[in-house]
Amino acid sequence: MEYDKVISLLLLSVLAQNYYTPQEAQEIFNRAGEAYYREDYPAAKEEYLKLLSHGFGGSDVLYNLGTTCLNQGDLGDAVLHLERARRLGGSTSDIEANLAVARSRQLDQVVGSSDELFVERLAHAVRERAVGVAFVLTWGLGFLVLLLARSVSGRRQVVGRAAAALLLLVATFCGSLLLVRAYVGATYTDAVVTAKTLPAREFPEAIGKISFEIHSGLKVRVLEASGRYVRIRLPNGLEGWADREGISTI
Amino acid sequence: MRRTGSKSIAALAALLFFAGASSAFADVEFYQSVDRDQVGVEDSFHLTIVASGAPEDAQIQFPSSNDFEVLSRSQSTQMSYQLGGAGASFNRTQKFVLVMRAKKVGTLILPSAVMSASGKTYRTEPLKITVRPGRMQDPISGRPRRGAPVPDPFRGFPFPDEPLSADEVDEEESPTFRSPRPDADVFLRAGLDRQEVHAGEQLTLSLHILSRVDVSGVDSVTLPKLDGFWSEEIESPTQLSGEPKIINGVPYRAFLLKRLALFPVKPGTLKINSAEADITTGFIFTGRRVHRASNELTVQVKSLPPGAPPGFSGASVGKWKLAAEISQDRVELGQPVTLKLSLEGTGNVKNLALPSLRAPPGLRVYDPTTTDKLTPSRGKIGGKRIQEYLVMPQQTGTFTFSGLSFPYFDPETERYEEAKADPVVLTVVAGSGGAISLGGDRSSPTAQAKNLLPAGGLRPLRYRAHFSDREEPIWRANFFLPSLFAPPGIWLAVALFGFVRARLNHQDEQSLKRRRAKAAHRRLAAAEALKTTGSPQAFYAEVEKALRDFLEVKLGVPVTGLTRNLLKERLAQAHLAEDQQLRILRILDACDLGRFAPGGDGGQRNWVLEQAQDVFEGWNTTK
Numbered sequence: 001m002e003y004d005k006v007i008s009l010l011l012l013s014v015l016a017q018n019y020y021t022p023q024e025a026q027e028i029f030n031r032a033g034e035a036y037y038r039e040d041y042p043a044a045k046e047e048y049l050k051l052l053s054h055g056f057g058g059s060d061v062l063y064n065l066g067t068t069c070l071n072q073g074d075l076g077d078a079v080l081h082l083e084r085a086r087r088l089g090g091s092t093s094d095i096e097a098n099l100a101v102a103r104s105r106q107l108d109q110v111v112g113s114s115d116e117l118f119v120e121r122l123a124h125a126v127r128e129r130a131v132g133v134a135f136v137l138t139w140g141l142g143f144l145v146l147l148l149a150r151s152v153s154g155r156r157q158v159v160g161r162a163a164a165a166l167l168l169l170v171a172t173f174c175g176s177l178l179l180v181r182a183y184v185g186a187t188y189t190d191a192v193v194t195a196k197t198l199p200a201r202e203f204p205e206a207i208g209k210i211s212f213e214i215h216s217g218l219k220v221r222v223l224e225a226s227g228r229y230v231r232i233r234l235p236n237g238l239e240g241w242a243d244r245e246g247i248s249t250i
Numbered sequence: 251m252r253r254t255g256s257k258s259i260a261a262l263a264a265l266l267f268f269a270g271a272s273s274a275f276a277d278v279e280f281y282q283s284v285d286r287d288q289v290g291v292e293d294s295f296h297l298t299i300v301a302s303g304a305p306e307d308a309q310i311q312f313p314s315s316n317d318f319e320v321l322s323r324s325q326s327t328q329m330s331y332q333l334g335g336a337g338a339s340f341n342r343t344q345k346f347v348l349v350m351r352a353k354k355v356g357t358l359i360l361p362s363a364v365m366s367a368s369g370k371t372y373r374t375e376p377l378k379i380t381v382r383p384g385r386m387q388d389p390i391s392g393r394p395r396r397g398a399p400v401p402d403p404f405r406g407f408p409f410p411d412e413p414l415s416a417d418e419v420d421e422e423e424s425p426t427f428r429s430p431r432p433d434a435d436v437f438l439r440a441g442l443d444r445q446e447v448h449a450g451e452q453l454t455l456s457l458h459i460l461s462r463v464d465v466s467g468v469d470s471v472t473l474p475k476l477d478g479f480w481s482e483e484i485e486s487p488t489q490l491s492g493e494p495k496i497i498n499g500v501p502y503r504a505f506l507l508k509r510l511a512l513f514p515v516k517p518g519t520l521k522i523n524s525a526e527a528d529i530t531t532g533f534i535f536t537g538r539r540v541h542r543a544s545n546e547l548t549v550q551v552k553s554l555p556p557g558a559p560p561g562f563s564g565a566s567v568g569k570w571k572l573a574a575e576i577s578q579d580r581v582e583l584g585q586p587v588t589l590k591l592s593l594e595g596t597g598n599v600k601n602l603a604l605p606s607l608r609a610p611p612g613l614r615v616y617d618p619t620t621t622d623k624l625t626p627s628r629g630k631i632g633g634k635r636i637q638e639y640l641v642m643p644q645q646t647g648t649f650t651f652s653g654l655s656f657p658y659f660d661p662e663t664e665r666y667e668e669a670k671a672d673p674v675v676l677t678v679v680a681g682s683g684g685a686i687s688l689g690g691d692r693s694s695p696t697a698q699a700k701n702l703l704p705a706g707g708l709r710p711l712r713y714r715a716h717f718s719d720r721e722e723p724i725w726r727a728n729f730f731l732p733s734l735f736a737p738p739g740i741w742l743a744v745a746l747f748g749f750v751r752a753r754l755n756h757q758d759e760q761s762l763k764r765r766r767a768k769a770a771h772r773r774l775a776a777a778e779a780l781k782t783t784g785s786p787q788a789f790y791a792e793v794e795k796a797l798r799d800f801l802e803v804k805l806g807v808p809v810t811g812l813t814r815n816l817l818k819e820r821l822a823q824a825h826l827a828e829d830q831q832l833r834i835l836r837i838l839d840a841c842d843l844g845r846f847a848p849g850g851d852g853g854q855r856n857w858v859l860e861q862a863q864d865v866f867e868g869w870n871t872t873k
């Protein structure tokens with residue numbers, strides 16, 4: 001019995017160490033910001049990573065972590081976290097500005113790169129949560145109004161049915177956006193090069209001839225995987241097999 | 251070509267040649283130095299006092315201390331004449347060499363020498379000398395002054411770098427000195443103070459003439475090629491000044507031609523070739539000219555140890571201090587300030603690379619101007635390298651220049667060190683206006699603007715966080731599918747229910763007939779209940795209604811109000827059997843009778859009821 005109590009207390013203490021209250025998380029967030037402005041970038045990065053490892057993520061933490069990495073000169077992690085912040089919280093001016101700075105510092109200049117497809121741009125522009133909530137609300141409300149219209153007659157029934165049609169139209173539009181987002185998410189996998197230098201080979205073997213080399217911070221598309229290699233495609237269509245340890249998916 | 255001569259000839263020539271020139275003395279320099287800062291109490295050392303640019307009536311008072319005694323004293327004077335933009339000027343340099351000895355052990359202070367000239371008094375810096383018991387090695391030549399074997403810096407022909415005074419010349423040293431040729435009366439010798447150094451560390455090369463005869467001049471001095479070295483001149487006398495030497499019992503006079511500081515730029519075994527010179531001995535009619543070459547030298551240059559800190563450059567060897575200084579710490583916007591970075595110490599000053607200045611955003615820093623000040627001390631090259639940056643504020647605010655450091659290798663401790671400068675803070679205020687930026691197109695809006703806020707740079711951090719764990723897509727949330735399917739499902743269910751209900755409420759002819767037939771059967775059943783308990787009128791009325799309802803269902807036309815004949819006709823049209831037609835008519839007649847002439851018995855009721863039931867059950871048309 002005593003033994004069980006001791007074990008329980010130990011377990012509780014371990015769990016308590018691994019859990020932050022929202023106030024504690026905000027304190028760590030503030031501490032990281034202070035370290036950043038002292039130019040102690042390694043300390044700031046450590047604090048942000050601590051928050052992420054304890055489940056306190058989000059666009060704000062990822063943005064600050066990416067900016068810290070950028071100041072630290074770690075271009076790969078900077079682009080990775082800023083891109084993740086954009087995926088999570090949508091495109092904002094500060095994320096775009098810092099991503100532009102990161103791109104200007106990149107070693108690689110992809111010549112002849114083509115723009116993203118319309119569906120990709122549309123999917124990246126969609127704020128998934130907001131659109132999802134809008135869809136659920138308008139969809140449910142539309143059918144509710146349609147049902148209520150059955151119980152009335154005459155002019156009220158006409159107005160009710162028109163309102164229901166409008167709500168269902170909005171719901172259909174939101175649902176289409178979600179569908180595009182889901183399709184792009186399931187079809188395309190983007191990643192960022194985190195290795196300082198990453199050779200891309202002609203086939204997925206160490207003896208494969210190196211087609212080209214890319215460097216940290218470059219955004220690539222992952223097409224398929226084979227063993228420890230993944231086939232990547234650059235924005236200009238150039239393809240090669242790279243070590244999967246050298247990239248991180250967004 | 252360089253020509254040197256004896257003191258008397260040079261002085262005479264200068265006096266004759268420049269007698270008519272207007273003279274003006276250059277700035278006065280007055281300093282003293284010792285050849286060693288650590289001596290044994292039994293050792294002697296040299297104190298050199300130099301007065302340059304002093305007028306002829308200058309009075310010099312040598313340092314006087316009870317802790318030291320002066321063993322001997324020598325003096326030399328050097329005159330130079332310069333033609334420049336400010337006119338001709340004489341410069342006279344007097345050099346006094348005092349051979350001294352300490353009287354006691356300890357850290358002693360050699361007081362200042364004092365010079366009075368033209369109503370002014372000049373003082374040299376006092377010198378600190380550590381005196382230990384007994385004798386010590388000479389730190390420059392590495393040679394014990396007495397009693398120890400003499401090293402061989404000249405490959406078997408050692409030669410002291412510093413001339414010894416006459417009283418120090420000892421016949422005991424003579425066996426170790428060898429001249430290249432026993433009959434040589436004049437020869438040229440080169441020597442190094444060290445045989446092994448680190449790359450970038452200083453070693454000193456001395457070139458001397460040793461002569462047993464009078465030397466009247468030296469021509470065509472060719473210095474060795476110093477491949478692999480950075481060289482700086484330490485001493486280059488413009489006139490020959492001999493010091494007595496005893497070599498193999500033969501008295502010589504040693505004349506210093508040149509003393510160079512060498513800094514090896516690469517590791518390995520480096521070779522120094524021979525120097526050559528044409529030496530003229532004797533005087534006008536008895537003189538002769540001989541060509542002499544010095545000995546060759548080698549030196550071992552060690553690589554710097556591994557573990558160099560970031561930013562270290564291979565030439566940063568020595569001992570250095572870094573300082574940063576700003577002309578104003580508070581300035582108005584648009585007004586320039588000067589930031590001075592200085593690196594001072596011992597080593598190859600001219601080959602140093604100062605740390606680059608990283609300007610905070612909002613300040614524009616122009617390319618620096620670099621000045622070097624060499625101050626050789628006791629045979630060591632050193633000095634100060636200064637870089638002055640013009641800083642132009644372009645924003646108001648407080649800016650800090652921080653992180654200025656200079657990593658170097660200290661050959662004495664054989665470790666990497668880092669010289670750091672204190673951060674410099676500059677506050678830029680708005681000012682009263684009218685400030686104009688330097689550089690750029692003055693006509694452009696940016697040149698006229700004062701507080702320039704250029705685009706670019708990183709956006710600041712977000713100061714408030716909305717935490718969320720890595721979210722799954724909303725379509726994978728538990729509520730999403732029910733939210734998607736429930737509304738149309740409910741709507742469909744309601745619609746279906748309404749449809750069914752409408753269907754159920756629909757009345758067609760057949761169902762009506764069925765219901766009316768059922769109602770007729772129910773009436774007949776009710777009549778049966780009235781057979782024994784009810785009144786005859788109620789019984790017969792119920793039977794008649796049941797029968798009429800039944801007939802209306804079967805015939806499809808109303809039968810109430812029809813005459814018996816018309817009813818019989820309709821029954822015939824329905825192809826009912828004749829007996830059935832008669833039976834129905836008899837039942838109706840019996841009911842009329844029972845209703846309007848009550849008094850019939852129970853047997854009549856039974857008969858009517860049975861007949862009606864037979865009609866209901868036995869309805870069968872012939873069609």
